[in-house]
Amino acid sequence: MTITVKDVARKANVATSTVSRVINDHPSISQATKKKVQKVMDELGYVPNISARNLGKRTTSxxxxxxxxxxxxxxxxxxxxxxxxxxxxxxxxxxxxxxxxxxxxxxxxxxxxxxxxxxxxxxxxxxxxxxxxxxxxxxxxxxxxxxxxxxxxxxxxxxxxxxxxxDNQLLGQEATDYLIKNGHQNILFITNTTTENIFYERYFGYQKAMMMAQLDAHQSLTLNVPDDYVKLEEKIQSAHATAIIALDDIFALRIIQLVELYGYKVPDDISIISFNNSIFSTLTHPYLTTLDIExxxxxxxxxxxxxxxxxxxxxxxxxxxxxxxxxxxxxxxxxxxxxx
The missing domain is CATH 3.40.50.2300 (Response regulator)
Known part of the structure; x- marks a missing residue:
């Protein structure tokens, strides 16, 4: 059975025009009447037709x-x-x-x-x-x-x-501080984009944490396409890296695949931390250490x-x-x- 405006008006003991004004939040209707009509709509399970309401108001919702x-x-x-x-x-x-x-x-x-x-x-x-x-x-x-x-x-x-x-700069700083607290000094920051602001903010946070710990901050490494992937092994070796910060969880999973392809174990040889705490962070072992951005x-x-x-x-x-x-x-x- 379809609940109509007339049904709401009948039970609330008001005119159908009053119900329509309540739906459209008309200022001429008192708060007490709005609450009474809304309560009846909830009880009956009435859902306003938003498209029809928009047509009448000549606006969009x-x-x-x-x-x-x-x-x-x-x-x-x-x-x-x-x-x-x-x-x-x-x-x-x-x-x-x-x-x-x-x-x-x-x-x-x-x-x-x-x-x-x-x-x-x-x-x-x-x-x-x-x-x-x-x-x-x-x-x-x-x-x-x-x-x-x-x-x-x-x-x-x-x-x-x-x-x-x-606070993405703070996110980058806290991820880096966590690695430093666990004894890592040669830490890489790896991204798959350099156009989005989250990269700059998180990377700045990484740089700040490294400088405050009097450690050398490395230039960020960008891996966009498969041809870039060989750069990762070279960077790990040249930096003697023991830890990596990845821009997000999906990208972190790709990084784990790559480092293991090069003969490293995660986390035994290389620790990895990322951001977002998405569903992918617990789909495969090892489960990702990550920062939940809510x-x-x-x-x-x-x-x-x-x-x-x-x-x-x-x-x-x-x-x-x-x-x-x-x-x-x-x-x-x-x-x-x-x-x-």
Missing amino acids: AVGIILPPLNSKERLANPFFLEIIEAINGEARKHNLTTALAIAKGIDTLFENVKAMHTEKQVGGFIITYSVIDDPIIDYLRQQNIPFVLIGQPYDALSNTVYVDN TEKLGQKAMYKLSSLIKGDNTDGMRFVIPHKLIERETVIAKKHTSK
């Missing part, structure tokens, strides 16, 4: 989630984005909002998708799930005064951009802030930092120092 260009298998498989989408969807429902995805393999196509979603009034604002330098999408959203929230730290206009992030909270806070921007509420700040925590597992052990 959808928000766009912009994923980065999905130009590699690793990025396509990265659980971070699925977890972010799920968290945003859950929070959106609390605000009677729906979500739409903007995805593409390249930045140009992604840009066109975002423009179409805006010009066709499909969405009232956007959440950007990545931060890269010279992003045309952010430039467009700013020029058009379109509400958006960034997950990650922007490269510019920090004081004018609402963003939700971890992905669900990132998505929830971003959606909460975007809903406020769309309503025109004054924001209570521009930057929102989500805490993190170290998850100790099996890929880091104490370095055994042998006497000569």
Whole structure:
């Protein structure tokens, strides 16, 4: 049986127009009436038709989630984005909002998708799930005064951009400090991207920790394609490395495969620490030691802030930092120092 507005009005003993105004949060309806009608809707299990409501109001109650260009298998498989989408969807429902995805393999196509979603009034604002330098999408959203929230730290206009992030520099520093505490002195930082802000922030944290411990910080090593992989063995040997910091969990699993291919054991010969605490961190042994960035909270806070921007509420700040925590597992052990 389908529950209708008339059913709600009959049980709440109000006019159907009153129920419609409650659904649309009309200011003419008192808070007491809103609570009474909402209670009846909950009891009957009535769910407002958001599309019909939007048509009547000539507005949209959808928000766009912009994923980065999905130009590699690793990025396509990265659980971070699925977890972010799920968290945003859950929070959106609390605000009677729906979500739409903007995805593409390249930045140009992604840009066109975002423009179409805006010009066709499909969405009232956007959440950007990545931060890269010279992003045309952010430039467009700013020029058009379109509400958006960034997950990650922007490269510019920090004081004018609402963003939700971890303290990625502190993440890099704490990962490095943890390795140093376990006796490692020759530590490498390895990445598969140099365009995203999380790389710079985490790498800066690594450099800071190494300098504060009066240890030599190595130049970061970038492994993008299979042709780069041979560089890892050369770097381990030249640096006499005993530990590696990998940019995220999926990339860390690739690093483990490579070092074992070169004859090293993890963690006996090489300790590895990464970030995100994704589902991949416990799929295979050894389980990854990683820093949990609380992905669900990132998505929830971003959606909460975007809903406020769309309503025109004054924001209570521009930057929102989500805490993190170290998850100790099996890929880091104490370095055994042998006497000569």
